[in-house]
Amino acid sequence: MKKIEINRAAPYLHDEIIICILSRLPLKSLMRFQCVCKHWKNLFKNPSFIADHLHHSHQNPSLIISRLFVRNIQRLLVIDCEMQFRFIQKAPPPFDSSPRYWRFHIIGTSNGLLCLKIWKSYRFPPSLLVWNPVTRDLREVPESRTNGYGCNFGFGFSPMVNDYKIVAINSGNDGRVCGVRVYSISRNSWKEIEFGNLKDVTCLGLKVSVNGAIFIDGLTLEKVKVIVSFDIAMEVFTLIPWPPLSGINPSSSLTVYEDKLALLNVSEIGRRCSNVNLWVMEEDISSLVKRWNWIKKFTSGIYPWKFVLGTIWRNEIVLSRKRQYVDNLYLFNVSTNELKTFALRHRTPPNFLNYVESLVPIVNIHNIEES
Amino acid sequence: MSSSVEAITVLSSDGDEFKITVSAAKLSKPLNWMLEDVCFSDDCDEVPTIEVNSKTLVKVIEYCEKHAPRANSGASDSDAEELKKWDIEFMKMDVKDILFHILMAANYLHMEGLYDLACQTAADLMKGMTVSQIRKIFHIKNDFSSEEQEQLRRQHPGCSFD
Numbered sequence: 001m002k003k004i005e006i007n008r009a010a011p012y013l014h015d016e017i018i019i020c021i022l023s024r025l026p027l028k029s030l031m032r033f034q035c036v037c038k039h040w041k042n043l044f045k046n047p048s049f050i051a052d053h054l055h056h057s058h059q060n061p062s063l064i065i066s067r068l069f070v071r072n073i074q075r076l077l078v079i080d081c082e083m084q085f086r087f088i089q090k091a092p093p094p095f096d097s098s099p100r101y102w103r104f105h106i107i108g109t110s111n112g113l114l115c116l117k118i119w120k121s122y123r124f125p126p127s128l129l130v131w132n133p134v135t136r137d138l139r140e141v142p143e144s145r146t147n148g149y150g151c152n153f154g155f156g157f158s159p160m161v162n163d164y165k166i167v168a169i170n171s172g173n174d175g176r177v178c179g180v181r182v183y184s185i186s187r188n189s190w191k192e193i194e195f196g197n198l199k200d201v202t203c204l205g206l207k208v209s210v211n212g213a214i215f216i217d218g219l220t221l222e223k224v225k226v227i228v229s230f231d232i233a234m235e236v237f238t239l240i241p242w243p244p245l246s247g248i249n250p251s252s253s254l255t256v257y258e259d260k261l262a263l264l265n266v267s268e269i270g271r272r273c274s275n276v277n278l279w280v281m282e283e284d285i286s287s288l289v290k291r292w293n294w295i296k297k298f299t300s301g302i303y304p305w306k307f308v309l310g311t312i313w314r315n316e317i318v319l320s321r322k323r324q325y326v327d328n329l330y331l332f333n334v335s336t337n338e339l340k341t342f343a344l345r346h347r348t349p350p351n352f353l354n355y356v357e358s359l360v361p362i363v364n365i366h367n368i369e370e371s
Numbered sequence: 372m373s374s375s376v377e378a379i380t381v382l383s384s385d386g387d388e389f390k391i392t393v394s395a396a397k398l399s400k401p402l403n404w405m406l407e408d409v410c411f412s413d414d415c416d417e418v419p420t421i422e423v424n425s426k427t428l429v430k431v432i433e434y435c436e437k438h439a440p441r442a443n444s445g446a447s448d449s450d451a452e453e454l455k456k457w458d459i460e461f462m463k464m465d466v467k468d469i470l471f472h473i474l475m476a477a478n479y480l481h482m483e484g485l486y487d488l489a490c491q492t493a494a495d496l497m498k499g500m501t502v503s504q505i506r507k508i509f510h511i512k513n514d515f516s517s518e519e520q521e522q523l524r525r526q527h528p529g530c531s532f533d
Binding site for chain 1: 494498532
């Protein structure tokens with residue numbers, strides 16, 4: 001703990017200045033400072049304060065990882081921008097009493113909210129939750145049980161309608177889309193939507209959300225890779241071409257770079273080597289012919305091992321290594337091409353998700369605006 | 372304003388005189404307005420007062436003079452990097468006991484860069500503090516009743532009122 005000596009007669013600061021300082025504090029401190037006085041406690045629930053705080057939080061983003069620990073307990077781990085690791089101690093309330101049995105999968109994160117698919121026990125189908133692990137606000141999504149052979153979920157926020165939505169894309173036994181439902185947090189209900197242009201598409205597993213859209217990778221009948229884009233506000237789908245990847249069996253991951261849809265891919269070179277590429281989608285709305293342009297922003301050197309893709313965090317590509325028994329996290333700086341290695345105390349799976357801590361509530365969500 | 376003027380003189384709230392170059396003064400909107408005002412023409416002796424004490428004004432002017440070249444001309448990345456390092460050093464100096472004064476001055480003088488920097492510095496200092504330390508520096512009284520404290524403790528196990 002830092003020791004600070006401020007003049008005994010520290011001047012009185014205007015509320016405006018105090019609020020500016022508080023909006024820059026990490027949430028761990030803010031949660032503690034709720035106990036300072038009633039005014040502060042209420043301030044932390046004020047929508048404009050929450051939006052200011054979120055704005056600063058976006059400048060100090062974290063990563064979140066879920067993994068199994070000893071005795072098979074699944075826990076969430078947050079890595080903050082100072083490379084400090086922290087467990088999220090409390091599981092969502094209905095599940096914290098028997099953490100040994102619950103299993104979850106993170107569908108997506110947005111403005112500090114996590115959308116989880118959670119199995120209360122192996123005997124029941126999973127249900128969906130939206131959860132803010134900091135404030136412990138929780139919404140159990142109603143009627144979230146899935147039908148059909150498979151269901152792909154996506155989660156995201158649209159500033160235009162100021163709402164968080166879950167899209168559930170159901171597939172039939174041939175793998176093709178047979179139904180789509182959308183859940184809105186502010187309505188707290190599901191509705192069926194049209195999916196005409198998805199009829200011949202099979203949705204696969206990669207997904208990401210940015211700029212009011214959810215992106216999921218897919219395959220057409222002709223086995224051509226596409227990206228399915230779901231506009232959260234308008235609730236319509238658009239198909240976007242896949243970038244012209246080369247290499248043998250390139251493995252890919254959808255992510256976000258400078259607030260744009262981006263794609264990371266690892267090209268295997270020979271039997272043991274690989275390199276990493278970053279493609280960024282530049283959308284040209286005015287052009288009817290060439291609206292979607294993939295620009296290759298970064299190519300790494302060739303390394304004598306096989307990378308496993310993670311995500312982009314700040315200006316760095318986060319990776320791990322295949323079949324590696326020493327736990328390292330690799331960070332490629334996109335501007336300088338520098339490769340940094342971080343030793344991890346815990347063995348981590350490669351599914352890092354971008355995450356920002358926020359005070360965003362789930363109950364009264366309509367008032368919150370992303371700044 | 373006469374174009375021959377390169378530096379202006381201002382008074383602090385303690386009545387001390389300070390010189391600040393025109394380009395540095397442009398970092399502050401109110402100072403900029405003053406510059407456009409007639410009081411800086413050659414035939415005017417009136418020295419404007421800035422409601423900031425001398426100790427703080429020295430720091431504010433130091434900041435302005437350092438940042439002025441970049442603000443006026445734009446700068447390369449290496450300059451920006453160097454400036455960032457300078458900012459960190461600047462905030463490390465005996466600023467702790469005048470940090471709040473700097474915050475108020477930056478707010479009053481509408482200096483966005485300095486204000487952001489000072490807010491972030493204050494936040495970094497505050498984040499590890501205890502609740503009672505916070506109450507002390509912000510002159511805040513604990514206005515929770517014992518029932519309310521009990522309720523908060525139940526909701527957030529481990530929260531402390533001291």
